[in-house]
Amino acid sequence: MSLIIKEVLKEKELNDFIRFPEQLYKHVTNFIPPVRSEEVKTFSQDANPAYEYCDARLWLAIRDNKIVGRIAGIINHRYNSNREEKYARFGWLDFIEDKEVLEKLLHTVEVWATENDIYTVHGPIGFTSFDPSGVLVEGFDEIPTTYAHYNYPYYGKLLEECGYSKDVDWIEFNVKMPESIPDRIQRGAHMVQARYNLHPIRIKNRRHLLKYTGEVFKLINRSYSGLYGFSEISKNQAKQLINANWFILRKAYISLIADENDKLVGFGLAFPSLAKAVKKLNGTTSLRGYMTLFKALNNHKTVDLLLIAVRQDYQSKGVHAMIFNEIAKKFLKNKIEDIETTKELETNLKVNQLWNKLENTRQHKRSRCYIKRLNK
Template identity: 30%
Template sequence: MEFKIKEVTTPSQIKKFIKFPHKLYKGNNQYVPVLNGDEFETLTKSPALEYCKIKMWVATDNKNRIVGRVAAIWNPHSNEYHFEKRVRFGWFDFIDNREVAAALLEMVALWGRELGMEQMHGPLGYNTLNRQGMMIEGFENTPPINCLYNYPYYPQIMDELGFEKQVDWVQIKLRADEGVPDKIKRINQMLLEKHNLRIMDIKELKGSSKLIKSFQKSYNEGFKDIDNFVPLTDSEVEKVAKDYFSKLRKELTCIILDGEDNIAAFGICVPNLSNSFKKAGGKLFPFGLLRILWEFRNYTTIDLLLLGASSEWQNKGISSIYHTHIATNLERGTIKYAITNPQAENNSAYKVWERYGYEPYMKRRCYIKNL
């Protein structure tokens, strides 16, 4: 097959770069399209670009049709934080053709060598808030909107190209309608009283610069030991607060404050919107927004989006408080299932799910290769 590699630089080229997966996965029932406008902003206006550099390429056939794409990200904060010299790759999609995939990844490798990097790894975004990890199991399932989907041939080709596993993340599906035993509720109330903790009203988040800074501290400390984690900057946290805090649902959110009203831990869940995003097809208008808003109010599955605790509160049972609080809120509702966010397979936090009925849902991998 004849194809060319072209760098993506103009707004019109970026829009085509974004829309390529919609064509690649046309007819696939599991693929969840991102919103084109949100993706354009991520690639061109993300606060992470204050310190990251990004390059994008597409592969085109002899009829000038896109047959693959990739982005390369140089994140100096990540390299400094982890004492490594790595270039990231993400937004990686391609037809079932080994040569196309290899040529795209070679562009990432060439740029990485120019920057003095020693390894390349991905799929990754700027940070852990972006979608990351190539699916290696669970292809029959639909991912949450903040997770990637890919065909089974992707990991097969990665293996053929000599890439190795850096880390695997697993996701599980839980029963969310089984309730919480009274004994667990009593234990959690004792924990709140013992440590002088309280569950805050999420309305307190609106316009509170102190709580936003406290969330930043709690988030950065809670995830500091996670593979490929990058601490969020002030501007990144401000964007998270602006985009998401006003949309949090009371019954799906538990933010725990200590005696000095600092955020000790948080459990943030959101309605699973995958079906409405499928119907929207990447567009908010004319009907995409209406479908998303309807599912935001009428849902039977939730996504466990962010669960974490400040370092001083880890290993003290505080995670049980937000799990129990949210599960109790759901006891008399219509929610049937919950899907966890991707977590490293060796993460001890999974022990908390043992009291729920659960099943494996998806497994995804970050690949790595020396340059």
């Protein structure tokens, strides 16, 4: 029963790497298989602009000719460039319930890190903040959002046994959409709007939205610059993100707030929840699958709230309430019943407190990023 770690170098090996979770979680209701063609793009240096500033290697754990685990090692040089302590990341971590398998996978990344003069390893975390990150430690009975990754409960325990400890937690909320926006949120939003001479930008159509995409990504880069694991989004990445999400973008679920000079000070973005529709694809793409997605886009009761960003000079002025007030009007109009927030740092009190102001809110999922400092 010898265990070997094999680097992914061939197309078939990449296919095995991508499809391993489908076998590992084939009996798990809440597992959503990623679309295989999109995963291939993620690990293609030609298709993924993150390779402009990241190095990555992929490995499989194999026992008796059977795949029993996988891991990606990533060095994000842009993230490291502004830090005294240099980090290597591990991501796309999946493994059977066997400490030896995990230990050897992690050791492989650790050796690679030290060969690059890096002595701190953390993860799971991807190339960028838009990749799956964190080990699920709470919420195993909840269906993930479209952009999250499920894992078994044993992951966290075995990571700790391998010498890793908590670095940060991300939390997620389920918010039952009220029949009307609470008065205190409306009053707060109107007060902020009047006090700082702000106004919502009315998006006429998706083409009109393109006028603001440059400002949106500048705002993300500035307001997220201090967030854990974040590295600046390049122009090529911004273009790729727009192209990848254009099909599911709905102008009704975008809230743009501008100052008196029509300069963007904050925005919020939500998508129709596609988790159940993507699960039906079972990792594949077909005309029938796209019809399933199209149906979900036009007939849904749940939205995933992806991003809220506020310009740094407005971050303590209540703009978050104004963003939510504007986007919530659209939720009510479209008869949305549930809001699923995507991962937020547990220390992001401005956003976390916004959800706690609403009734029928529960913090139902928690994911953890682990860290280990290696001996030099």
